[in-house]
Amino acid sequence: MKYIDEFRNKKITRYISGKIQETVKGYNDRITLMEVCGTHTTAIFRAGIKSLLSDKINLLSGPGCPVCVTPNHYLDRAIAYSRLPDIIITTFGDMIKVPGSSSSLEGEKGTGGDIRVVYSPLDSIKIAEENTDKRIIFLGVGFETTAPLVASTITTTKKEGLSNLFILCGHKLIPPAMMALLESEEVNIDGFICPGHVSTIIGAEPYLPVVEKYKVPSVITGFEPVDILEGILMLIIQIINEDKPEIEIQYKRAVKEEGNRKALQLMDNVFRIGDSEWRGMGVIPKSGLFIQDKYSGFDAEKNIEVEVEETKEHPECICGEILRGVKTPPMCSLFKKLCTPDNPIGPCMVSSEGTCAAYYHYGVV
Ligand code: SF4
Numbered sequence: 001m002k003y004i005d006e007f008r009n010k011k012i013t014r015y016i017s018g019k020i021q022e023t024v025k026g027y028n029d030r031i032t033l034m035e036v037c038g039t040h041t042t043a044i045f046r047a048g049i050k051s052l053l054s055d056k057i058n059l060l061s062g063p064g065c066p067v068c069v070t071p072n073h074y075l076d077r078a079i080a081y082s083r084l085p086d087i088i089i090t091t092f093g094d095m096i097k098v099p100g101s102s103s104s105l106e107g108e109k110g111t112g113g114d115i116r117v118v119y120s121p122l123d124s125i126k127i128a129e130e131n132t133d134k135r136i137i138f139l140g141v142g143f144e145t146t147a148p149l150v151a152s153t154i155t156t157t158k159k160e161g162l163s164n165l166f167i168l169c170g171h172k173l174i175p176p177a178m179m180a181l182l183e184s185e186e187v188n189i190d191g192f193i194c195p196g197h198v199s200t201i202i203g204a205e206p207y208l209p210v211v212e213k214y215k216v217p218s219v220i221t222g223f224e225p226v227d228i229l230e231g232i233l234m235l236i237i238q239i240i241n242e243d244k245p246e247i248e249i250q251y252k253r254a255v256k257e258e259g260n261r262k263a264l265q266l267m268d269n270v271f272r273i274g275d276s277e278w279r280g281m282g283v284i285p286k287s288g289l290f291i292q293d294k295y296s297g298f299d300a301e302k303n304i305e306v307e308v309e310e311t312k313e314h315p316e317c318i319c320g321e322i323l324r325g326v327k328t329p330p331m332c333s334l335f336k337k338l339c340t341p342d343n344p345i346g347p348c349m350v351s352s353e354g355t356c357a358a359y360y361h362y363g364v365v
Contacts, residue, residue: 007224008047016229017052023236024054032058032188033235034325036178037195038065038353039223045362047225049232057232060187060325063177064195065353066142067094068323068346069278073311074141074170075100080306081137081168082113087304088131089115090124091139098347101312121146121153121167128157128165137300140167144201147171147289148263151270154291154298166300169291172276174198175206176287180278182214187325191235192218193228196251201267203259204247211245222251270295279347280320317346322355329359336360 006012024031035041041061044050050059063069079100082089089105096106096117109115114134118124124138140150150167157165174195182189194207199220207218217238221231231250238245249255267289276288291299316334321327329335329348339345341357348356 004224007222007226009226013052013225013229016226016233020057020229020233020236021054023233023240024056027056027240030056030058031190031236031239032060033191033193033232034060034062034181034189035193036062036064036174037193037198038068038351038355039197040064040193040195040221040228041355041358042353043223043225044228045358047228049225049228052229053232057236060189061322061355061358062181062325063278063281063323064143064174064198065323065348065351065355066146066172067098067351068319068348068354069172069177069281070098070141070170070347071277071279071311072101072313073277073308074168075104076311077301077306077308078137078139078168079103079105079108080308081300081304082108082115084304084306086134087114088127088134088136089113089139090118090121090127090136091115092141093117094351095139095141097344097350099314099344101309121150122156124165125153125157125160125162128162132164134164135304136165137304138165138167140169140171143172143174143195143198144267145197147271148201148260148266151266154270154295155266157298158295163297165298166303167291167298168300169289171271171289172278173273173287173289175202175210176284177278177281178207178210179214180281180284180287181324182210182216184324189216189325190239192216193231193235194218194220194247196220196222196227196254199249199251199255199259201260201263203255204249204257205259207247211247215245217243217245218247220247220249220251220255222254227251278323280323314345319346319348319356322348329356332356
């Protein structure tokens with residue numbers, strides 16, 4: 001298939017859905033698959049994928065929404081920076097509405113904070129050039145997909161000799177979070193629908209421990225309905241046949257086995273890997289990217305001091321459990337009542353990739 005319409009073709013989706021039903025017929029156990037990535041969660045809801053599956057297949061949403069897994073203390077630091085008089089915060093739009101412990105960037109903007117939404121971290125360079133009397137802090141939040149762009153922003157800024165652009169680095173890596181979920185044994189996961197975008201950068205190799213050590217079949221999957229259903233079928237075939245668990249690539253039109261070497265080199269040059277805290281999941285070993293010492297002049301935390309308030313979270317928000325696949329949004333007492341996209345209490349309701357937002361917009365299937 002070459003054209004995007006073919007990946008949305010109803011006849012093909014019905015055909016694969018039929019194949020899935022046929023394959024699970026006679027299989028007694030319920031199969032739980034986790035879609036790790038928030039973009040998959042939204043795509044699954046938007047296309048009504050759950051209604052095309054057998055009752056025997058349970059889809060769980062995982063921790064792959066970058067805004068959602070960013071802990072409150074990161075947000076609180078960003079908010080504290082935005083209150084300093086000579087600071088401009090640049091960020092992707094999703095971060096603006098996420099509630100921190102007692103405020104949000106949107107709230108700070110309303111009271112005079114200079115907070116600007118950018119479409120690429122590279123846009124921050126222009127803002128730094130135009131505002132040499134200010135310090136610009138870009139909020140570096142995201143997974144392996146955005147990290148190369150931030151690495152490139154740092155190297156470009158260095159080349160241009162700019163000294164007023166900093167990164168508040170909160171980048172995270174997906175495969176260690178998948179392994180942390182399996183290690184915790186809180187939820188039974190029979191197979192992973194692995195993130196397509198992240199895998200365009202990292203390729204298939206970083207998932208090998210998931211299939212080799214934890215024996216959980218995994219398929220790197222695209223985002224159109226045909227992609228998702230095909231990825232599910234590939235997983236089910238591995239599970240039912242009890243084949244040796246493998247990492248397979250369904251999303252071959254975008255993902256290469258070896259990933260994107262150039263982007264990986266860029267990341268290696270700028271970042272080091274370290275332990276990182278995830279919302280609801282605690283500190284996960286080797287799951288975060290930190291700016292290497294040779295680029296420490298761009299590290300906001302190392303160069304700009306600020307007092308950060310003590311972290312608080314809404315006691316009834318269960319985002320952490322939702323991100324671990326332990327609970328679903330309707331189990332939250334605030335869902336659709338106090339917590340809505342216009343008045344989000346937790347990040348999972350803010351982000352376009354958040355599970356609570358997906359349940360809110362598309363309903364419970
Ligand atoms: Fe948190 Fe709102 Fe989701 Fe409840 S519905 S878990 S309060 S984001």
